[in-house]
Amino acid sequence: MSMMAVAEQTETEPVVEKKSPGKALWLLAPGVIWMSLFLVLPMLMMVYVSFWTQTTFTIEPTLTLKSWVTFFTSDTYLGALWTTVRIWLIVLVATVVVGYPAALFVGLFVKNKALQTVLLVLCVIPFWTSFLIRVLAWRPMLGKEGAINMILMNLGITDAPIEVLLFSELSVIIGMTQIYCVFMVGPIAFMLGRIDTSIIEAAQDLGAGFWRIFRTIILPLSMPGVVVGAIFVSVMVLGEFATSAALSGRKVNLLGNIIVTQVGSLKWAFAAVAGVVLTILMGAVVAALLRIVDLRKEL
Amino acid sequence: MSTVLQLKSITKAYGDMRALNGIDLALPGDAYISLLGPSGSGKTTLLRVIAGFEHPDAGAILFDGKRIDTVAPHQRGIGFVFQNFALFPHLSVAQNIAFGLENRDVDPVTDRRIVDARVRDIISLVGLSGLEGRAVTQISGGQRQRVALARTLVTEPRMVLLDEPLGALDANLRARMRAELRAIRERCGVTFLHVTGSEAEALGMGDTVLVLESGRIAQSADSDTVYNRPASPAVARFLNCYNLFAGRIEGGAFVGGVGRFALGASAPTRAASPAYAIRYDRVSVRPRDTAIAEDEIRIEANFVASEYSGAAVNSFFALDDGKVFEVESHLSHAAPETYAEQGRYALVWKREDALVYA
Numbered sequence: 001m002s003m004m005a006v007a008e009q010t011e012t013e014p015v016v017e018k019k020s021p022g023k024a025l026w027l028l029a030p031g032v033i034w035m036s037l038f039l040v041l042p043m044l045m046m047v048y049v050s051f052w053t054q055t056t057f058t059i060e061p062t063l064t065l066k067s068w069v070t071f072f073t074s075d076t077y078l079g080a081l082w083t084t085v086r087i088w089l090i091v092l093v094a095t096v097v098v099g100y101p102a103a104l105f106v107g108l109f110v111k112n113k114a115l116q117t118v119l120l121v122l123c124v125i126p127f128w129t130s131f132l133i134r135v136l137a138w139r140p141m142l143g144k145e146g147a148i149n150m151i152l153m154n155l156g157i158t159d160a161p162i163e164v165l166l167f168s169e170l171s172v173i174i175g176m177t178q179i180y181c182v183f184m185v186g187p188i189a190f191m192l193g194r195i196d197t198s199i200i201e202a203a204q205d206l207g208a209g210f211w212r213i214f215r216t217i218i219l220p221l222s223m224p225g226v227v228v229g230a231i232f233v234s235v236m237v238l239g240e241f242a243t244s245a246a247l248s249g250r251k252v253n254l255l256g257n258i259i260v261t262q263v264g265s266l267k268w269a270f271a272a273v274a275g276v277v278l279t280i281l282m283g284a285v286v287a288a289l290l291r292i293v294d295l296r297k298e299l
Numbered sequence: 300m301s302t303v304l305q306l307k308s309i310t311k312a313y314g315d316m317r318a319l320n321g322i323d324l325a326l327p328g329d330a331y332i333s334l335l336g337p338s339g340s341g342k343t344t345l346l347r348v349i350a351g352f353e354h355p356d357a358g359a360i361l362f363d364g365k366r367i368d369t370v371a372p373h374q375r376g377i378g379f380v381f382q383n384f385a386l387f388p389h390l391s392v393a394q395n396i397a398f399g400l401e402n403r404d405v406d407p408v409t410d411r412r413i414v415d416a417r418v419r420d421i422i423s424l425v426g427l428s429g430l431e432g433r434a435v436t437q438i439s440g441g442q443r444q445r446v447a448l449a450r451t452l453v454t455e456p457r458m459v460l461l462d463e464p465l466g467a468l469d470a471n472l473r474a475r476m477r478a479e480l481r482a483i484r485e486r487c488g489v490t491f492l493h494v495t496g497s498e499a500e501a502l503g504m505g506d507t508v509l510v511l512e513s514g515r516i517a518q519s520a521d522s523d524t525v526y527n528r529p530a531s532p533a534v535a536r537f538l539n540c541y542n543l544f545a546g547r548i549e550g551g552a553f554v555g556g557v558g559r560f561a562l563g564a565s566a567p568t569r570a571a572s573p574a575y576a577i578r579y580d581r582v583s584v585r586p587r588d589t590a591i592a593e594d595e596i597r598i599e600a601n602f603v604a605s606e607y608s609g610a611a612v613n614s615f616f617a618l619d620d621g622k623v624f625e626v627e628s629h630l631s632h633a634a635p636e637t638y639a640e641q642g643r644y645a646l647v648w649k650r651e652d653a654l655v656y657a
Contacts, residue, residue, distance in 0.1 A: 202381060202387075203398065206403060206451070207454060208399075209373055212404070216398070221388070
């Protein structure tokens with residue numbers, strides 16, 4: 001290369017660098033426009049509407065705190081908030097308890113990558129059917145004359161059908177755990193799969209037994225997976241309404257169910273209040289989960 | 300010297316591939332042993348079998364006179380330093396080093412002060428002082444190497460297995476760590492079994508050099524013997540400093556592809572197939588018309604290229620049968636000669652310098 005060419009290159013390089021960030025920002029434009037129009041704007045609207053004045057059949061843009069006061073003084077709404085938090089926590093723990101061992105098996109003990117993928121796909125198979133079918137299929141399973149009760153009674157383990165299995169909080173928890181477990185298994189299995197085998201062998205070589213290694217090495221290194229899985233499960237469970245409606249016989253009311261009923265009876269202001277409360281709750285949960293691990297370090 | 304580790308006819312196969320094919324081995328205590336082998340010769344498998352990460356198909360492993368083949372890796376008391384160091388990425392330098400002391404099944408150290416003191420001692424031994432609190436992702440390759448070594452040494456194993464420990468370091472650091480590893484070992488008084496694919500590393504570091512070839516120990520001797528008297532043509536080839544000819548012995552001469560080489564007085568070494576080996580630096584390059592002495596062998600070849608490496612020049616010649624012949628000239632003996640491209644030269648060596656296998 002001649003001296004001229006070298007000089008030219010060094011001169012043009014900084015200019016190119018200066019320009020590129022501005023140009024690259026255009027890549028964000030579609031996303032930003034879409035999200036502003038269909039996420040940020042509606043959310044601001046929801047907050048705004050929650051302060052509108054609601055009468056039985058109409059809603060007026062006169063600002064008032066009435067819907068908020070009603071929400072926080074009513075046993076129904078506070079009860080729904082508490083039920084939502086309770087069911088979310090139980091389902092979260094249940095998905096970890098059911099999902100972690102499965103992820104441990106797939107991510108750590110299955111050495112063959114192809115088999116690993118097959119097993120993870122197996123976890124997703126229930127999602128090939130529609131949500132409604134998945135939820136409603138629990139009825140012939142858990143019902144008074146359902147499969148579980150029939151088996152228990154035929155084996156002579158119980159005399160009468162166990163009624164708490166269906167149309168109860170238990171059935172909602174069973175259904176949700178089954179549906180959302182895969183969102184826990186995936187991220188955990190992914191993180192476990194990334195652990196270098198030689199790290200575990202090194203721990204073994206230094207004299208640690210399996211449980212020690214699990215507690216000191218495997219669990220901490222898989223925590224980002226648990227947190228990502230927990231965020232998936234939390235966001236979905238907190239916003240749930242269909243599973244609880246179908247499996248609890250409308251006995252279990254989550255905030256999501258409240259929103260559906262309020263919108264159904266044109267009580268937009270109440271629905272908006274519940275929506276804002278739910279959004280804040282989700283934001284707080286996600287923020288708290290993100291404090292457990294520094295996800296930036298993992299990416 | 301007492302034997303610390305003994306292997307008796309160890310075999311290990313993966314499907315049809317025999318990684319270890321009857322390994323017999325006795326390693327002394329308090330020694331630096333290097334295990335040299337080309338890639339695929341089974342050296343990593345051998346280390347993993349000794350450490351317990353792989354089970355041998357047959358044979359026995361005795362450590363301190365006791366059989367350990369059925370003992371779990373975490374109860375063997377043999378240290379292992381991984382090629383990629385395998386540091387715990389979520390723990391600091393000091394936590395990595397303390398791991399074995401605090402978490403081992405057998406006799407864990409629960410007293411925080413004792414752990415701290417021993418970690419401090421080993422950190423100064425390997426020269427890591429001041430880095431205790433650093434994350435292992437924030438230190439250099441050489442420092443990581445030391446953490447890996449310190450983490451193993453702090454548990455006071457009777458023996459440490461090192462799987463290509465210098466492979467991940469750059470050349471400069473590798474040379475420095477060679478001397479350091481030897482010094483650290485001497486201070487600890489344990490046996491190091493150092494696996495490497497580099498002949499220079501193996502010869503330079505080992506009190507004893509083991510050469511592994513197709514799943515067998517081809518030679519076990521001190522560096523000087525391995526270098527000057529490789530036990531088989533395969534070992535000679537792997538040392539990367541011998542020109543090898545295949546052929547047969549006939550009436551006091553070795554008959555190969557480029558001619559008859561008269562044999563010296565010493566008896567040929569026994570080997571599976573006959574071969575003739577002459578070391579790169581035992582050959583001199585002369586003009587074609589120079590006469591040779593009574594005890595010299597002479598062949599002709601065309602000059603191809605030469606490679607300058609500072610202390611020596613390696614010249615490559617094409618023999619008439621198409622094979623490449625290498626000559627190494629040390630520059631401390633004479634100024635480098637320049638050879639004409641494609642020029643024809645005589646390559647001459649003394650009969651007694653050649654190694655003959657039959």
